[in-house]
Amino acid sequence: MPEQPQILATLKEYFGYDTFRPLQQEIIHSIFEGKDNLVIMPTGGGKSICYQLPAILLPGITLVISPLIALMKDQVDGLLANGIAAAYVNSSQHPDEQQEIYQKVLDKEIKLLYVAPESLSFLDTILSQVKVSLVAIDEAHCISAWGHDFRPAYTQLGYLKSKFPETPVIALTATADKATRQDICDQLNIPEATQHLASFDRKNLSLEVRPGNKRIEQIYNFLSDKPNQSGIIYCLSRKTTEALAEKLNDKGYKAEAYHAGIDHQKRSQVQEDFINDTTQIVCATIAFGMGIDKSNVRWVIHYNLPKNIEGYYQEIGRAGRDGLPSSTLLFHSYADVVQLQKFADMSGNKEVQLAKLDRMKQYAESLSCRRKILLSYFGELIEEDCGNCDVCNDPPTFIDGTIIAQKALSCVTRIKEQEPIGTVIDVLRGAQNAAVYDKEYQNLKTYGIGNDIAWRDWQQYIIQLINQGYLEIAFHQNNKLKLTSLSKKILFEGEKISLAHLKELEKAKQPVVIQ
Numbered sequence: 001m002p003e004q005p006q007i008l009a010t011l012k013e014y015f016g017y018d019t020f021r022p023l024q025q026e027i028i029h030s031i032f033e034g035k036d037n038l039v040i041m042p043t044g045g046g047k048s049i050c051y052q053l054p055a056i057l058l059p060g061i062t063l064v065i066s067p068l069i070a071l072m073k074d075q076v077d078g079l080l081a082n083g084i085a086a087a088y089v090n091s092s093q094h095p096d097e098q099q100e101i102y103q104k105v106l107d108k109e110i111k112l113l114y115v116a117p118e119s120l121s122f123l124d125t126i127l128s129q130v131k132v133s134l135v136a137i138d139e140a141h142c143i144s145a146w147g148h149d150f151r152p153a154y155t156q157l158g159y160l161k162s163k164f165p166e167t168p169v170i171a172l173t174a175t176a177d178k179a180t181r182q183d184i185c186d187q188l189n190i191p192e193a194t195q196h197l198a199s200f201d202r203k204n205l206s207l208e209v210r211p212g213n214k215r216i217e218q219i220y221n222f223l224s225d226k227p228n229q230s231g232i233i234y235c236l237s238r239k240t241t242e243a244l245a246e247k248l249n250d251k252g253y254k255a256e257a258y259h260a261g262i263d264h265q266k267r268s269q270v271q272e273d274f275i276n277d278t279t280q281i282v283c284a285t286i287a288f289g290m291g292i293d294k295s296n297v298r299w300v301i302h303y304n305l306p307k308n309i310e311g312y313y314q315e316i317g318r319a320g321r322d323g324l325p326s327s328t329l330l331f332h333s334y335a336d337v338v339q340l341q342k343f344a345d346m347s348g349n350k351e352v353q354l355a356k357l358d359r360m361k362q363y364a365e366s367l368s369c370r371r372k373i374l375l376s377y378f379g380e381l382i383e384e385d386c387g388n389c390d391v392c393n394d395p396p397t398f399i400d401g402t403i404i405a406q407k408a409l410s411c412v413t414r415i416k417e418q419e420p421i422g423t424v425i426d427v428l429r430g431a432q433n434a435a436v437y438d439k440e441y442q443n444l445k446t447y448g449i450g451n452d453i454a455w456r457d458w459q460q461y462i463i464q465l466i467n468q469g470y471l472e473i474a475f476h477q478n479n480k481l482k483l484t485s486l487s488k489k490i491l492f493e494g495e496k497i498s499l500a501h502l503k504e505l506e507k508a509k510q511p512v513v514i515q
């Protein structure tokens with residue numbers, strides 16, 4: 001193993017840093033000891049140095065498996081700029097270019113070779129002729145169907161350990177819960193790998209969730225005290241990214257859309273302009289961000305609910321990499337949940353995806369410290385509430401919600417559990433519309449008994465009832481609201497329940513009348 005002073009000198013010489021970040025040093029030592037390692041470190045935590053620095057000092061070549069071609073080029077350019085002999089091979093290159101790199105590899109002129117998993121098989125004979133000192137697998141969660149970004153090509157990577165049994169493997173990812181971690185190690189043939197778990201707590205990111213009503217106006221508001229601050233708005237659909245970018249431009253912001261349907265050149269341009277602060281806002285699908293090294297992203301908005309907490313955490317993690325306070329805002333709407341539910345239904349591993357979506361929903365609907373929920377998802381428990389999330393900053397007060405609950409539940413009973421939330425609220429509020437008249441709900445006893453509560457507040461109260469288990473949404477039956485086994489406790493057994501007081505009501509000076 002190289003001596004410590006040499007390791008530190010390398011850190012300084014090639015990366016310009018005097019000290020290691022948490023875990024980097026012990027990971028690097030573990031590699032030099034020849035062990036296999038799994039590194040779980042949040043985006044921006046400094047994963048790259050964990051294999052790049054050993055690569056410089058190890059005698060042979062370090063093979064880096066990386067899923068994104070765009071990301072590879074950036075990494076290699078960065079390394080070359082620091083005087084580190086790096087190269088990449090992927091399918092976008094001309095065969096001549098590939099040959100040239102192969103030759104350099106054979107001539108031992110390359111220390112780090114980046115390759116996409118799909119291109120690995122072409123390298124097989126070359127790699128048999130050189131000494132491979134380290135195998136690094138970036139974005140290692142892609143190997144696991146338990147992860148959130150499964151890529152079939154990754155599943156072949158287990159053969160690397162068989163091909164190079166003496167070579168240490170380091171797998172790295174920003175996102176993996178416990179089950180995924182073990183799955184990654186098993187599939188890579190490194191079941192005994194040392195796991196290094198960095199803290200996921202990014203204290204400088206404030207967390208906020210708001211109901212997804214009038215989102216565009218909320219965004220204008222949010223931006224009003226952030227002139228020229230870089231930010232990303234994540235959307236579920238390509239169409240939304242474009243529509244949103246257009247609206248923001250109309251408002252005078254410099255915004256661009258980014259999604260996988262935009263041609264490669266334009267996408268690179270958008271990235272570059274964002275990194276150089278020429279473009280302030282990127283409205284993007286989740287295609288945007290992997291590997292973007294921009295430290296001063298000051299805010300991230302999720303226009304739609306992400307499909308799981310791993311993705312959400314990775315995306316908000318793109319804000320505030322420089323450690324300065326940064327804001328995140330998530331819009332939560334039931335329409336999104338329904339949409340995501342459909343995607344999950346159609347996916348290969350439906351059960352896992354639905355369970356993950358459920359956790360995401362619980363986070364969005366939480367009435368206690370959000371950071372606690374987020375970190376506990378990654379297996380990290382914090383004792384104190386964080387003081388930097390919307391719930392901590394403005395904790396809900398609770399009111400006796402028994403009568404509200406009784407009204408809602410009896411309305412659901414009267415309409416025979418045949419309607420979604422919206423119509424239930426219409427009936428409660430005595431709306432005069434087709435949804436009501438078509439089925440003659442105006443003749444029900446519960447028609448209009450809730451007209452003292454605003455529509456949106458009803459929506460929030462009903463969501464709370466769902467979260468407490470008194471109602472459920474039948475996602476497979478057009479989202480009809482259904483009673484549960486707990487409902488009868490409220491309807492017939494006199495059970496009392498608390499509901500979070502809705503602050504919107506206070507602002508509107510429209511108190512809940514509890515009769």
Ligand code: ADP
Pocket residue numbers: 017018019020021024041042043044045046047048049293
């Ligand atoms: P990750 O791959 O975990 O998202 P990176 O490896 O891209 O993170 O590192 C994120 C940023 O932190 C980069 O700008 C990198 O140069 C910087 N960084 C990494 N290690 C250190 C260190 N020991 N000291 C200071 N900055 C570091």
Ligand code: ZN
Pocket residue numbers: 368369370371372385386387388389390391392393
């Ligand atoms: Zn909190």
